[in-house]
Amino acid sequence: MATSLLRIPPPQALLRPLVVPERLLLGPGPSNVPQRIQAAGGRQILGHMHPEMLQVMDEIKAGIQYAFQTQNQLTLAISGSGHCAMEAALFNLLECGDTILVAINGIWGQRAAEIARRLGANVYELLKPPGEYFTPRDIEEGLVQHKPSVLFITHGESSTGVLQPLEGLGELCHRHGCLLLVDAVASLGGAPIFMDQQEIDVLYSGSQKVLNSPPGSAPISFSERAREKVLRRKTKPRSFYLDIGWLGNYWGCDGEPRRYHHTAPINSFFSLREGLAMLAEIGLESSWERHRANCARLCQGLLSLGLELFVKDEARLPTVTTVRVPEGYNWKDITAFLMDNHAMEITGGLGPTVDKVLRIGLMGCNSTGENVNRVLRALRDALGSCRRSRL
């Protein structure tokens, strides 16, 4: 063409090569992606309705059923991050005017409450200080007082480092006519969870934590009770993209011919499939034990450095460890030192723990004795090198 009609020229930055430095990602996620999963993500794609793609999705479904320990038919991966799965759970379970009780001891409860309010639900908050967890008595009092139809609780509170005990909560909720919705984004594969035995009604997770896949897909499962609540809805879910009826059909969960709904993130599903396969090969119990043991080693080492753990022994999340920012230090100096000198990510707090803690994640392939040693060495180095600015 002789005369260009374009008023916006090609951006110079795009004409240079993509730069992706190598990092050891020991924050609360995403975690590093093993070579095998990277390779799956780099494969040529298939059509979203090709039989081989539907086969991969069936394998993902079986992998999630294993990781969740559930026989629920309505089990699939959301085409978005763990946060998108949180929305999928709430968009489908709640109608305008429904009552939800949200257990809040960190950022994830705050987020769930925010989303539920946007949906027009009556939201009651059950509060605990960051670093603490809820007892069955706390929960029962809330159920009696507010009579919710859904209880939201976080299994792995990655902003505070707390592992919420779930034993008995499902039964308790059901005795009070309430469904149990659990966020296991940060804990799945790193700490025991038994969806069916624990009577959890909706459970979701993310791809980028213990499953070691890139972010972009999120396992979710609905119990029969949850499915029935969805079927009884008087109004359609606000979101079509996250409508579990449509998604369940696309994922072959309803026995009907599979219909086009949206174009799935094919390569994210390839990666998720490999992450679930690696978990199946290692075995859930070995994975739980590995995360427990390496977290214990890390905690021991942190105490040896004179650091103070944020969460009490019995409630520690094995995947994300929180340690108080040592007195006299600025946490940003420490995380920047590790990044600059060790190409290693650990992070500061999030939401209610901002400025209070450092967070160290050991997830999936990153949960190794060698990484425990590396992060402890790097922290010792940082404590010796960073200026004690507030002394």
Next chain:
Amino acid sequence: MATSLLRIPPPQALLRPLVVPERLLLGPGPSNVPQRIQAAGGRQILGHMHPEMLQVMDEIKAGIQYAFQTQNQLTLAISGSGHCAMEAALFNLLECGDTILVAINGIWGQRAAEIARRLGANVYELLKPPGEYFTPRDIEEGLVQHKPSVLFITHGESSTGVLQPLEGLGELCHRHGCLLLVDAVASLGGAPIFMDQQEIDVLYSGSQKVLNSPPGSAPISFSERAREKVLRRKTKPRSFYLDIGWLGNYWGCDGEPRRYHHTAPINSFFSLREGLAMLAEIGLESSWERHRANCARLCQGLLSLGLELFVKDEARLPTVTTVRVPEGYNWKDITAFLMDNHAMEITGGLGPTVDKVLRIGLMGCNSTGENVNRVLRALRDALGSCRRSRL
């Protein structure tokens, strides 16, 4: 552990290797992914708040501004498919009780109307038969009659193969106090579009068409008028994941410090960045011309095979060509023959064109003279080999 607590064993299918056959994807998308973009998708990941990641996002933003021909600051990629971007546009633009006019001449208008209804908007439909497009007069009549605050229209109607002329529509909408929302999922990079000059208020696309990236991210941009409508909202958008205020902050569009919102699909963004880079290298006008020329060759070849094109010459979408299912043939026999004997995907109709057409996509790297020849040879083979079941 001595006794296992697991009731669900590891699924056997997951213990076998991932199987991904190689295919030539000449359907309406996803399209094949070039090696360079595959490699980007298979890179090790970065944290979602690392400066290098924010740099990649800045480059994506600049790439979208180029592809859309816009200077809009509020320009970013949604963490989901093109369909998710449609929801993002509607969730942010519409409040309960708002009036939207949806131009429907295929499935995408139907979908937009469905989502708008779920949001509680007053939805009016402007209808045209599949295969036809809207004139400015059609639009003006609708604007005058229904006084909508938003008009939705599809630039590249991939279910019917129609390219909607956009000239003058933005001005027309603005004269009637209405915003113009355009779906360019199937057309971006394949047919001219000038967001600023054409006064489009919200424009979105997908990653998996001409941009040749895997599905899972979706470019979107809001004009100043659209941004002002969002700022005037009385209620928050129903979705937190798609809240353009939060997303705009994370993408550095508001001049504020960038805050954590959700964990972005890092590798999908790497791939999208490379797809946009390749478009910037080729140049928009070359890309448009290539799609035009190869579509013209394809149409000529289809006519030579005795086939009938579904859309009139002046309204044909250069990326997806629709051809009537030849009399006496079952379309499924033809698509299955191409898949089985040529490892090539073309598809049947979708929504209003089901059973009526075959759809052939030539997008991005797949828009070549060689692919035109391959698909024509394969079709000739199919027409000779498939049983004329209904004769």
